[in-house]
Amino acid sequence: MMQVMAGVMLLAAVFAAIILGARKAQQSIQSSKYQSMLKYGLQTQLLQDKHELHRFGLAQQLRRRWGGLSAFGLSFNTMALIGGAAFLFGPAIGEGGPSVIGFGFPMLALFALAVSASLAELASAVPTAGGIYHAASALGGRKWGWRTGWLHLLGHLAMLALMNCAFAALLEEVLSARFGYEAAVWSFWCLAILITVLQAAINHWGSRSLSIHSAGGAMLQVIVGMSMLAGLVWLFWPGGYSPVLLYQLQNAEWNGTVHAGAFISGTMLLLKLFVGLDGAAHGAEETIEPRIRVPWAIYLSTAYTFVVGFILFSFILLSVTRMEGSASMGLFLQAATASWGGSSIVVFLVFLSLWSSGLQSMTLCSRILFSLARDEALPMSKRWSAVSVKLQVPVQAVWLSACLSLIMLVTAFLSNRNETVLLLLTFAIVCLNLSYAVPIALKLKRGKKDSRLLDAPWHLGGWSTAVNGIALAWLIIAAGLAAGFIDYWGGIAASSVFVLASLIEWKYRKRYLFLVQSQVKRSPKELYRMERKFPLN
Numbered sequence: 001m002m003q004v005m006a007g008v009m010l011l012a013a014v015f016a017a018i019i020l021g022a023r024k025a026q027q028s029i030q031s032s033k034y035q036s037m038l039k040y041g042l043q044t045q046l047l048q049d050k051h052e053l054h055r056f057g058l059a060q061q062l063r064r065r066w067g068g069l070s071a072f073g074l075s076f077n078t079m080a081l082i083g084g085a086a087f088l089f090g091p092a093i094g095e096g097g098p099s100v101i102g103f104g105f106p107m108l109a110l111f112a113l114a115v116s117a118s119l120a121e122l123a124s125a126v127p128t129a130g131g132i133y134h135a136a137s138a139l140g141g142r143k144w145g146w147r148t149g150w151l152h153l154l155g156h157l158a159m160l161a162l163m164n165c166a167f168a169a170l171l172e173e174v175l176s177a178r179f180g181y182e183a184a185v186w187s188f189w190c191l192a193i194l195i196t197v198l199q200a201a202i203n204h205w206g207s208r209s210l211s212i213h214s215a216g217g218a219m220l221q222v223i224v225g226m227s228m229l230a231g232l233v234w235l236f237w238p239g240g241y242s243p244v245l246l247y248q249l250q251n252a253e254w255n256g257t258v259h260a261g262a263f264i265s266g267t268m269l270l271l272k273l274f275v276g277l278d279g280a281a282h283g284a285e286e287t288i289e290p291r292i293r294v295p296w297a298i299y300l301s302t303a304y305t306f307v308v309g310f311i312l313f314s315f316i317l318l319s320v321t322r323m324e325g326s327a328s329m330g331l332f333l334q335a336a337t338a339s340w341g342g343s344s345i346v347v348f349l350v351f352l353s354l355w356s357s358g359l360q361s362m363t364l365c366s367r368i369l370f371s372l373a374r375d376e377a378l379p380m381s382k383r384w385s386a387v388s389v390k391l392q393v394p395v396q397a398v399w400l401s402a403c404l405s406l407i408m409l410v411t412a413f414l415s416n417r418n419e420t421v422l423l424l425l426t427f428a429i430v431c432l433n434l435s436y437a438v439p440i441a442l443k444l445k446r447g448k449k450d451s452r453l454l455d456a457p458w459h460l461g462g463w464s465t466a467v468n469g470i471a472l473a474w475l476i477i478a479a480g481l482a483a484g485f486i487d488y489w490g491g492i493a494a495s496s497v498f499v500l501a502s503l504i505e506w507k508y509r510k511r512y513l514f515l516v517q518s519q520v521k522r523s524p525k526e527l528y529r530m531e532r533k534f535p536l537n
Contacts, residue, residue, distance in 0.1 A: 295458035
């Protein structure tokens with residue numbers, strides 16, 4: 001009974017944190033000096049957004065058309081609730097048993113909310129496509145900005161490679177069973193390359209519809225989740241087990257107590273569902289009123305991931321005994337099939353959601369590459385920072401993202417063919433956690449001295465220091481746990497990247513000037529000259 005009470009209290013704490021954090025942020029917006037120009041018309045707001053960008057020495061070259069839902073979708077799709085669950089939910093339950101949903105998932109959400117609130121404050125203060133890279137540059141100078149940017153880029157490239165690897169593997173499994181051919185390495189790579197090229201093509205030529213893809217992908221995830229939930233309730237309610245068993249720390253077979261190490265391993269696998277929550281920040285230069293909409297997108301995407309995920313996962317577990325052959329590796333897809341009486345429609349939608357998450361990850365990677373190249377922090381910077389006048393998209397950066405993600409997938413595959421997914425997952429978690437930790441640590445150190453942070457309309461006021469401290473501690477602990485309990489080689493690779501980036505930065509510190517756009521003092525005349533070929537909307 002005590003365990004059940006503890007689980008219920010933990011669940012209540014997460015919901016309380018969501019509500020109180022949102023309320024505090026809204027109060028801060030209302031009391032800030034920021035004034036929305038939307039009431040005076042869209043063009044007025046676009047001019048204000050361009051002026052905000054000019055404060056950081058940046059020209060408005062990307063097309064600014066995204067609304068709040070599109071920005072939300074960029075974070076929500078990158079976290080990939082449905083797509084991530086398709087290949088990690090079963091292994092997580094297989095490792096840690098049902099308690100990873102009863103206790104592990106809410107604990108992850110509680111800390112993820114602290115991280116999302118911290119990153120939302122930064123996004124409100126520095127509304128650029130560079131996201132935390134520019135925030136770290138503004139707070140800690142070129143040295144920390146450069147290290148943060150590289151870690152961040154490699155973490156998101158690993159996420160892109162991970163999503164496309166999982167999609168190709170799951171799709172090949174379904175196709176081989178459907179058409180009766182034997183799955184092979186060459187067929188897997190054909191699918192992986194085809195998936196990646198198609199995503200790059202849409203990011204290139206379908207640039208005008210990217211906001212629709214982003215918003216549609218978010219709605220698709222919710223529709224899939226609700227469809228599965230409705231089907232499970234209709235066909236299997238009241239389920240095979242009592243909800244109490246979610247809090248009894250049972251093992252995967254539900255016949256004994258789970259070991260602490262297994263519980264941590266299962267919980268860390270679900271951490272993927274809260275990685276990439278900063279995605280909306282990289283659409284800041286394409287979002288209308290980014291200082292308000294982008295931070296809300298970051299914060300609310302985390303909240304909705306938990307709410308939808310917890311309800312859906314709980315019902316799957318409580319219904320699992322009514323399903324035949326509930327092997328852990330295929331548990332989520334099996335639940336998707338069973339929820340509609342054996343129909344494959346929902347499975348198709350799950351695959352579509354997984355592909356859409358990869359599409360949004362590629363969008364993010366291209367914007368990060370564009371931001372780094374624009375600041376001359378990459379080789380051949382002029383090429384990768386080029387923006388198509390017709391499409392208003394950094395097309396070279398899009399195709400570079402596709403190539404780099406495939407190279408990363410090949411490297412992981414050759415390093416450990418049987419554990420490719422776990423290697424990429426660990427590398428992504430460690431890289432992204434470290435990249436998030438740097439600007440948050442700098443904010444704790446300099447927050448009250450930096451006028452840009454004080455001017456941010458979206459902030460937590462007096463709660464900010466405590467929330468940032470919790471977020472920083474969790475990011476470091478989670479990176480260590482992921483490396484220790486998922487795949488230590490991924491942690492070693494990520495640590496090596498950080499050391500290598502530091503050495504390169506130190507070596508070339510005096511030889512090359514890596515410009516940090518947050519400190520560039522371009523004249524208004526020069527900025528307007530750069531923008532003259534690019535329409536606002």
